[in-house]
Structure formats: C-alpha cells, structure tokens
Amino acid sequence: MKIGLIGAGRIGAFHAQTLASQADITELRIADVDVDRAKSVAESTGASTATDADELVRWADAIVIAASTDTHADLITLGAEAGLPVFCEKPITLDLETTNRVLERVNTADIPLQIGFQRRFDPGFTAARDMLASGQLGRLYMAKLNTYDPEPAHDAYIKVSGGMFVDMLVHDFDLIRWVSGQEVVEVTAAGRALTGNPAFEQADDVDTAVAVLQLADGAMAVVSGVRHDPRGYDVRLEMHGSRDAVAAGINAQMPLKLLDDNDQWENGNEHQTFLERFESSYRQELNTFLKVAQGQMDSPCTGEDAGEALRLALVAKKSLRERRPVLVEEIR
Ligand SMILES: NC(=O)c1ccc[n+]([C@@H]2O[C@H](COP(=O)([O-])OP(=O)(O)OC[C@H]3O[C@@H](n4cnc5c(N)ncnc54)[C@H](O)[C@@H]3O)[C@@H](O)[C@H]2O)c1
Structure with a gap:
C-alpha cells in the first residue's frame, strides 16, 4: 500500500x-x-x-x-x-x-474515516471497557477520568486551540462514551485560570477544569484537567461498579507522589509527554487504520464519534459560561 x-x-x-x-x-x-x-x-x-x-x-x-x-x-x-x-x-x-x-x-x-483518538487503543482503558461490557464490573456507578499536562502550550496555541474542553478534555469525552458504551445526557462544568499564565484569561479560557457528566442510564462520570503538572503527563481512568472497581494509568510511570508506603514509585521515570504515555496506542491506531484502509474492518473511531466528543466539549464550555447544568440535546 x-x-x-x-x-x-x-x-x-x-x-x-x-x-x-x-x-x-x-x-x-x-x-x-x-x-x-x-x-x-x-x-x-x-x-x-x-x-x-x-x-x-x-x-x-x-x-x-x-x-x-x-x-x-x-x-x-x-x-x-x-x-x-x-x-x-x-x-x-x-x-x-x-x-x-x-x-x-x-x-x-x-x-472509511478514522479519527485519532488514540486512547481507544490503550491496553488499560481497553481492559476496563471489556470488563464493563462483560459484566465483571457490574452496574457502573461512577467513572473518573483525568488529563494533566506538564506545561501549558505556547500562548499563540492557546489563542486558537478552542479552549480547554475542546482541545484537551475532548479526549476524555471520547473515552467516556467509548469505555461506557453510553451517551452523555447532561454536563455541569466549572473551571478557573490558576496557573498564572495570562494567555488563558486573554483567550477567555481556563487552565484548570472539571466536568460532571450524567450518562444515559444514570451513571455519573467526573472529568478533570489541569494544564500544568510539575510531575509530568498524567492520564488515568477509574471505574467503580456494583461488582468491582478498577483503574488504568496507575503504574510506576504515573506522575503522582504517593504518600502511603510506595517509595518504589519514586523512580524519576514519570511520563513527561503524550508521546511517551501513549506510544503503543499511537502505533496500534495506525496499524488498525491499515486494516481499515484495506477493507478488513470498519473504522474503530468514526467521524461521527469525533463529532459527538466535540459536542460534549461544546456543551461543557456552555455550562462553564452560563454556570448551569446543560443538557447535551441543547447543542445539535
Ligand atoms: N491524538 C493526539 O493525542 C494528538 C497529539 C498531538 C497532536 N494532535 C493533533 O495533531 C495535529 C498536529 O499537531 P502537532 O502537535 O504535530 O502540530 P505541529 O505544529 O508540531 O505540526 C503541524 C505540522 O503541520 C504542517 N502543516 C500545516 N499546514 C499544512 C498543510 N496545509 N499541508 C501540509 N502540512 C501542513 C506544519 O508545517 C507542521 O509541520 C493537530 O491537529 C493536533 O490537534 C493530536
């Protein structure tokens, strides 16, 4: 090819x-x-x-x-x-x-169109999705997703990025739909500019944000993000269900100092970039695309999926601006 x-x-x-x-x-x-x-x-x-x-x-x-x-x-x-x-x-x-x-x-x-939401190819997130789908987790009560970047992007990027929800947390919005197999029906968001970089306020953007999501069957999810993490690049998922509770992204390279008897994790080997954290996922998504391109399978992340993730990000942005819960159907 x-x-x-x-x-x-x-x-x-x-x-x-x-x-x-x-x-x-x-x-x-x-x-x-x-x-x-x-x-x-x-x-x-x-x-x-x-x-x-x-x-x-x-x-x-x-x-x-x-x-x-x-x-x-x-x-x-x-x-x-x-x-x-x-x-x-x-x-x-x-x-x-x-x-x-x-x-x-x-x-x-x-x-065929495949969009690059590489988290769908992360082994830990895939295992969490499979466990929920197979019933091992039972009924999903709560999911927690986070994305913490080591440093804010440069000022010119912040200006045109579309904002924290659209640019950064859109990955989490895609992930929650994929991992839960459910649509989100309502979003309540909050956010502040706390990192001291004036570019965020100038762009009417935030650098620290949270969104509370209501899923179609009533389960809850919390998405949180920060544009500055002095320890590195930190992306994790927790899923709490009626039969089990699991987490992905918690390993020796997680950039978080654990205070309870976990000295062995102080190895200075924390993920610093998205390329390190998701190296195998980026490779896997392209290997998969080659199969899609040769007609061996359907796209695992369609343009419609990307449209839905963007819609959730725009709903979160609206909720932040208007300081109220926003139904996803308010934005079409
Ligand atoms: N999935 C992910 O996790 C992830 C991570 C990083 C970037 N991205 C996305 O990938 C895209 C690129 O990001 P990046 O960080 O590599 O940016 P970058 O600025 O490093 O690279 C973009 C490149 O595109 C080139 N370019 C611009 N217009 C072009 C054109 N018309 N034809 C050919 N080349 C052109 C630029 O010269 C530049 O080399 C962005 O859309 C970004 O959102 C996704």
Whole structure:
C-alpha cells in the first residue's frame, strides 16, 4: 500500500516512524508546507517527499493527516473526493457546523474515516471497557477520568486551540462514551485560570477544569484537567461498579507522589509527554487504520464519534459560561 502522510510536526514525525516500519506499506511519501521538516522526517524514516497534499492524493492508496488542526476539514474533504481511506488526527475542526459538512462529504464519497483518538487503543482503558461490557464490573456507578499536562502550550496555541474542553478534555469525552458504551445526557462544568499564565484569561479560557457528566442510564462520570503538572503527563481512568472497581494509568510511570508506603514509585521515570504515555496506542491506531484502509474492518473511531466528543466539549464550555447544568440535546 502507498501511504501519503500530510504534516511532519510533533505527531506527524512520530506517525512517520510507525508507518515506515509497516510491512504492508510499500512506499511512504510525506508533504509539509515546511519543506525542510518534510525532508528531515523523510530522511530519518526512509520515506520520500511530495510537494503538497494534492500531489499525495493523486498518488496514494490512503492518507494520514497530521497537519495543523485548521487544515483537517479541507484535507479530509480532499481525501474523500479522491475516494481514499483517511486517517486524521483529532479534531476534525472546532465547530459542529463544519464537522457536519465534512461528514456529509465523507458519507457521500463512502470512504472509511478514522479519527485519532488514540486512547481507544490503550491496553488499560481497553481492559476496563471489556470488563464493563462483560459484566465483571457490574452496574457502573461512577467513572473518573483525568488529563494533566506538564506545561501549558505556547500562548499563540492557546489563542486558537478552542479552549480547554475542546482541545484537551475532548479526549476524555471520547473515552467516556467509548469505555461506557453510553451517551452523555447532561454536563455541569466549572473551571478557573490558576496557573498564572495570562494567555488563558486573554483567550477567555481556563487552565484548570472539571466536568460532571450524567450518562444515559444514570451513571455519573467526573472529568478533570489541569494544564500544568510539575510531575509530568498524567492520564488515568477509574471505574467503580456494583461488582468491582478498577483503574488504568496507575503504574510506576504515573506522575503522582504517593504518600502511603510506595517509595518504589519514586523512580524519576514519570511520563513527561503524550508521546511517551501513549506510544503503543499511537502505533496500534495506525496499524488498525491499515486494516481499515484495506477493507478488513470498519473504522474503530468514526467521524461521527469525533463529532459527538466535540459536542460534549461544546456543551461543557456552555455550562462553564452560563454556570448551569446543560443538557447535551441543547447543542445539535
Ligand atoms: N491524538 C493526539 O493525542 C494528538 C497529539 C498531538 C497532536 N494532535 C493533533 O495533531 C495535529 C498536529 O499537531 P502537532 O502537535 O504535530 O502540530 P505541529 O505544529 O508540531 O505540526 C503541524 C505540522 O503541520 C504542517 N502543516 C500545516 N499546514 C499544512 C498543510 N496545509 N499541508 C501540509 N502540512 C501542513 C506544519 O508545517 C507542521 O509541520 C493537530 O491537529 C493536533 O490537534 C493530536
């Protein structure tokens, strides 16, 4: 299979390594508006370069989009119109109208689209989902999800990110739907700017936030996030049910000092970046995409899933602004 990779930045360079190591891929070509970046990633992975995305879609059997967020809608549409299977990093875009427009094009073209919510490929989260689905956890009472970033992104990024819920906690909103197999019906959110970085207030954004979610069957979930964690990158999930309680993300690399007789965890080996924390998940999602692209399975994370996660993030944003619980159906 010939794969075209569009975007060779932080995540694109990582995806290039995974793609280059796949036996199913006969040739990898990379395009980036930063030509030197494309060249450097191509050299380090044995790939070649293309002038732009148009050239890639004329040549490739499938495309992987890892360019900046503001390009995703157009690039997915370009891939769809060429009839190619598309993998695209999250998000499709930052608003629901554009998301729906893109999904119409995708559905009309009838191409497979997989969005990069890599947490669906994390072994611990997968085990939690399987245990709930098989009945081992019993009835779900409560789920707790958190995402703590080591450092806020740079100021220019904060300005255009869409805000804490849309940019960062959207992963948790996708995860709760996937892991519970349920839709969220109501969100109550709160948040503050506490890290001292004025860029958050200037962008009408927060850096410390929580959202309380009501699931369709009445179960509760709490999503929390902080943009600054001095210990590292911390993403965890807890699920408490009527028959068992489980957690994923609690291991020797968890960036949290445990105060109860756990000296062995003080190993200085805490996860510092999302690439470290989810390395195997990022690899697994692309391996899966190759199967999707070859028609061996359906997309495990569709554009519609991405649209729903975005909707929950926008509902949380509305709840924060209006200081009230917001029904998910209020935003369509
Ligand atoms: N799933 C995840 O956990 C995860 C993690 C990081 C980033 N992302 C997403 O991946 C995307 C890229 O993020 P990043 O951190 O790698 O950003 P980045 O800024 O490091 O890289 C983006 C690259 O896209 C290139 N680019 C911009 N417009 C282009 C175009 N029209 N054609 C080709 N290349 C173009 C830029 O030159 C740059 O090299 C973002 O949408 C982000 O939300 C997802």
